[in-house]
Amino acid sequence: MNDHSVIETNNAQEQGEHEVEDPELRRLLVPNPEDLPLTPPSSVEANFVSYFAPDFMKPGHDQYIYRHANGLCVIGLAPTHVAFKDEGGITAIDFNVGKSDRSGIKVTGKRKKNAQHLESNSALCKVCSKDATYIVRCCVKGSLLEVNDRLIKQPELLNSAADREGYIAIIMPKPADWLKVKDSLVGLEEYKKLREV
Numbered sequence: 001m002n003d004h005s006v007i008e009t010n011n012a013q014e015q016g017e018h019e020v021e022d023p024e025l026r027r028l029l030v031p032n033p034e035d036l037p038l039t040p041p042s043s044v045e046a047n048f049v050s051y052f053a054p055d056f057m058k059p060g061h062d063q064y065i066y067r068h069a070n071g072l073c074v075i076g077l078a079p080t081h082v083a084f085k086d087e088g089g090i091t092a093i094d095f096n097v098g099k100s101d102r103s104g105i106k107v108t109g110k111r112k113k114n115a116q117h118l119e120s121n122s123a124l125c126k127v128c129s130k131d132a133t134y135i136v137r138c139c140v141k142g143s144l145l146e147v148n149d150r151l152i153k154q155p156e157l158l159n160s161a162a163d164r165e166g167y168i169a170i171i172m173p174k175p176a177d178w179l180k181v182k183d184s185l186v187g188l189e190e191y192k193k194l195r196e197v
Contacts, residue, residue, distance in 0.1 A: 042164075044066055044163060044164065047068060047069075048066035048067060048068055048074065049066070049067045049187075050064060050065075050066055050187070050188040050191075051064070051065040051066075051067060051182070051185040051186065051187060051188075052064050052065070052078055052185060052186050052187075052188070052190075052191040053065065053078075053139045053184070053185055053186075054078070054080075054186060054191065054194055054195065056137055056139055057121060057137060059082075060080075060081065060082030060085075061081065061082060061134065061137075062077070062078035062079075062080045062081045062082075062195070063075065063076065063077060063078055063081065063136065063137070063139050064076050064077070064078045064163065065139055065140060065185060066167075067178075071172060071173065071175065071178070072145070072170055072171070072172055073140050073142065073170070073171045073172070073173060073178075074167045074169075074170055075124065075136075075138065075139055075140070075167065075168050075169045075170070075171055076162055076163065076166065076167040076168045077127070077136065077158060077162045077166075077168065078162075078191070078195075079162065079163070080195045081134075081162075082134065083127050083129055083132075083134045083158075084159070084162075086129035086130060086131055086132060087129075087130060087131075088129065088130045089129065089156075089158070089159035090127050090128065090129055090155055090156075090158040090159055091128055091129060091130060091155060092127070092128040092155050093125055093126070093127050093128070093151045093152060093155045093158065094125060094126045094127075094128065095124070095125045095147055095152070097123040097124070097125060097126060097135070098123065100116070115143035115144055115145055115172070116143065116144040117142070117143055117144075118138045118141065118142065118143075118144050118171070119138065119141050120137070120138055120139055120140055120141045120181055121137055121138070122137065122138045123135050123136070123137060123138075124136045124137060124138055124144075124147065124168055124169050125147070125168060125169075127155075127158065136168055138169075138171060139181070139185075140171050140173045140177070140178065140181050141173055141174075141177040141180075141181065142171040142172050142173030142174065142177060142178075143171065143172045143173075144169060144170075144171055145169075145170045145171065145172055146169060146170040147168065147169045148165075148166070148167050148168055148169065150165065151166065151168070
């Protein structure tokens with residue numbers, strides 16, 4: 001028996017050992033198909049915790065905050081925001097609010113140099129319907145890392161996918177600031193009950 005056949009024999013024995021499965025391990029690794037949901041969770045459901053700010057500063061101004069485990073918060077319009085009730089939905093978005101154009105920010109590096117530091121009531125943008133204009137707020141005190149530039153050319157994303165491609169901005173709050181604001185927000189189940197969605 002040469003060295004090559006000894007190695008093959010050892011490999012075959014190792015593979016045989018792995019095939020003898022621990023039932024507990026198999027149960028953990030291979031779920032029962034009957035226990036799986038009919039549709040898999042979306043990337044938002046799997047990676048973010050959903051919070052909502054109903055009636056933020058004005059009645060009907062409902063916004064969502066999706067918080068990632070790394071602390072980043074994605075801000076957008078909740079499906080029950082008053083702007084969606086207008087005929088034709090949202091037709092335009094303007095990041096030029098007050099003294100600064102939010103779409104002009106360019107954040108760089110690990111330390112997020114040039115990020116604008118905003119309060120929870122700071123305006124992020126204005127969304128326009130055929131008949132009205134609504135101010136969208138930060139909801140969370142933190143550093144503005146990015147606004148969704150795609151909305152300038154494609155405002156219809158707010159009507160069709162506000163919870164995904166139609167997000168408004170990404171904000172990084174300090175942990176202490178997040179803890180302060182978290183209590184004023186509601187979770188997904190509470191929001192559904194409140195708005196009967």
